[in-house]
Amino acid sequence: MLIYQCAKCQQQYAKVVSVCAKCLCLKLKETEVADEGKLVTWTTIRRAPAGFLVNAPYDVVVVDLICGLRVTGRLDQESIPPRMYARVKRIATEEGSPIFSVMT
Ligand SMILES: [Zn+2]
Known part of the structure; x- marks a missing residue:
């Protein structure tokens, strides 16, 4: 990332x-830093703003990357459900924002 x-x-x-x-x-x-980190918190957006309606519901996540930087992104809709301190990996970037998936 x-x-x-x-x-x-x-x-x-x-x-x-x-x-x-x-x-x-x-x-x-x-x-360039590692794409992996730890899920710190998240919220589920059910009533999305214009431009994100097709994605709703979706999870906005806060992730502490391995490098120590805290970033905000979204959870991939195909990901397993979020849980506190789960290991996540960035799988894509959309419009400058990272898309993460929970690692099994
Ligand atoms: Zn400086």
Whole structure:
């Protein structure tokens, strides 16, 4: 999974930023990290906003990646149901957001 990391203080970001919020450095580099992590929490969206109606119901998840970065994404609809601290793996990215699946 591609993340962005400050060249000066190593702060990590899930999305591209133009300046590091921690040290104001302007140099951020793309870094490839492992796609796996731990499910921290989730919520099921049953009344989806426009643009996501066809996906409803779906789970929005918060995942702590192995690299330590906390990211938000969605759970794949073919995944087994979420459970606390389950191991998950990113299987795709849609419109910049990671799609995770619970590992068995
Ligand atoms: Zn920094």
